[in-house]
Amino acid sequence: MSETFECGDKGALVAYLYEECEPDVRAEIASHLTRCETCTSEIDGLGWTRKRLEAWTPNVPELGFQLPVPVMEQRLPWWRAPLPAWAQAAAALLIFGAGLSIGLTRGAVAPVTQPASTQVATAPASDGASRTDLAQLEQRLKAEMSQMRTAVAAPAPQRAVVDDDLMKKVEELVTQSEERQRREFTLRSVELARDIEAQRRIDLASVRETVGQFQGVTGTEIRQQREAIDRINNFIRVSQQGR
Amino acid sequence: MTRTDEELVARSRSGDVDSFNQLIVRWERPIYALAYRVLGREEDARDVCQDTFLRAYRALPGFKGQAKFSSWLYRIALNLCRDWIRRQQRAPVSQMPEDIDPAELLAATEPTESIEDLVARREMSALVADAMQSLTEEQRTAIILKEYHGMTFQEIADMQGCPLSTVKTRLYQGLSQLRRQLERRGHGIHELVRRT
Numbered sequence: 001m002s003e004t005f006e007c008g009d010k011g012a013l014v015a016y017l018y019e020e021c022e023p024d025v026r027a028e029i030a031s032h033l034t035r036c037e038t039c040t041s042e043i044d045g046l047g048w049t050r051k052r053l054e055a056w057t058p059n060v061p062e063l064g065f066q067l068p069v070p071v072m073e074q075r076l077p078w079w080r081a082p083l084p085a086w087a088q089a090a091a092a093l094l095i096f097g098a099g100l101s102i103g104l105t106r107g108a109v110a111p112v113t114q115p116a117s118t119q120v121a122t123a124p125a126s127d128g129a130s131r132t133d134l135a136q137l138e139q140r141l142k143a144e145m146s147q148m149r150t151a152v153a154a155p156a157p158q159r160a161v162v163d164d165d166l167m168k169k170v171e172e173l174v175t176q177s178e179e180r181q182r183r184e185f186t187l188r189s190v191e192l193a194r195d196i197e198a199q200r201r202i203d204l205a206s207v208r209e210t211v212g213q214f215q216g217v218t219g220t221e222i223r224q225q226r227e228a229i230d231r232i233n234n235f236i237r238v239s240q241q242g243r
Numbered sequence: 244m245t246r247t248d249e250e251l252v253a254r255s256r257s258g259d260v261d262s263f264n265q266l267i268v269r270w271e272r273p274i275y276a277l278a279y280r281v282l283g284r285e286e287d288a289r290d291v292c293q294d295t296f297l298r299a300y301r302a303l304p305g306f307k308g309q310a311k312f313s314s315w316l317y318r319i320a321l322n323l324c325r326d327w328i329r330r331q332q333r334a335p336v337s338q339m340p341e342d343i344d345p346a347e348l349l350a351a352t353e354p355t356e357s358i359e360d361l362v363a364r365r366e367m368s369a370l371v372a373d374a375m376q377s378l379t380e381e382q383r384t385a386i387i388l389k390e391y392h393g394m395t396f397q398e399i400a401d402m403q404g405c406p407l408s409t410v411k412t413r414l415y416q417g418l419s420q421l422r423r424q425l426e427r428r429g430h431g432i433h434e435l436v437r438r439t
Contacts, residue, residue, distance in 0.1 A: 067263050
């Protein structure tokens with residue numbers, strides 16, 4: 001027990017001050033303080049300072065922070081989530097391959113009855129698929145793929161909708177904030193006006209009281225002076241009559 | 244039913260915005276008060292407070308719950324305060340004595356407190372704020388965390404990344420310095436009151 005605390009140990013004194021030391025150490029320091037004036041003075045000084053620190057209270061305004069929804073990452077289900085680039089490329093290749101094989105198969109198996117709408121159908125059927133046909137088919141598929149790519153890569157309307165929503169929410173928040181500030185300002189103005197009015201009335205009453213006292217004093221003095229003048233006049237009158 | 248911080252954090256991590264907003268409501272005032280005492284300006288404190296929650300939300304997936312949520316939040320706020328002070332390159336708390344607004348004074352009056360008491364409290368508050376600027380950032384932060392946020396020495400040591408003994412030394416030296424400053428400035432105030 002005697003080894004745990006040494007006179008003037010600042011760390012131990014701080015721990016004692018904040019009641020963060022072991023009970024036996026605390027008891028030892030308490031006992032020491034009854035004998036040591038220096039440490040007692042130190043502890044008193046620190047305690048005095050802590051007491052002054054209590055006065056430092058910031059005025060916390062209405063904060064009202066809220067996490068806006070757009071900040072949240074929208075977690076879409078897997079079937080709605082956009083495909084990664086490699087998957088899109090694989091899908092494009094698959095479509096291209098499928099289209100190519102269909103084209104080749106049709107050219108070989110059903111050479112006569114081709115639909116009039118396709119360019120492949122216009123080719124001479126008896127020769128099978130020529131290089132030109134294949135080139136045209138390739139171009140057509142490329143065109144379709146590029147169309148698909150642009151369709152996938154341009155979710156602009158959706159983003160625009162999200163942006164609109166965001167803007168609306170931000171505007172809403174700003175409006176609410178302004179409204180709240182206006183309310184607070186009005187409330188404070190009313191309170192201030194009320195307090196000023198109350199203070200004014202108190203001051204007025206005080207002034208009236210003072211004036212009343214003054215008038216009372218003055219009235220008494222005037223009355224006393226008049227009485228004195230009357231007494232002098234009477235004295236003069238009596239003395240003149242005596243002559 | 245009131246949920247614990249841990250429950251709300253778990254829900255927030257699975258995408259529940261309301262749960263995170265509940266955490267904000269719970270912790271925005273202490274975080275604001277911390278930032279205000281460290282930075283000394285309402286606007287800065289408000290910005291840091293807001294930024295703290297945004298960063299906390301973004302970093303939520305990385306929060307594994309080794310520390311208390313509040314300690315984690317305090318650490319983010321203190322880091323932001325430190326960045327803020329460095330960025331602004333100004334002495335913190337130096338602009339503390341802001342003009343006293345009479346309307347604010349009236350609004351801040353406690354029901355049982357007279358105007359005289361309130362004014363005295365405000366004066367002492369400004370005095371303490373002013374004296375705090377004479378401390379180093381570490382001393383000031385240690386005192387703020389201890390006095391106003393009730394943290395243990397160990398929590399402060401974790402927060403400041405220093406040994407426990409260092410925290411005690413910072414507190415001792417900080418309080419001693421404050422005492423000297425307050426005694427010196429307190430005398431000035433008495434003279435001022437006597438003159439008026």
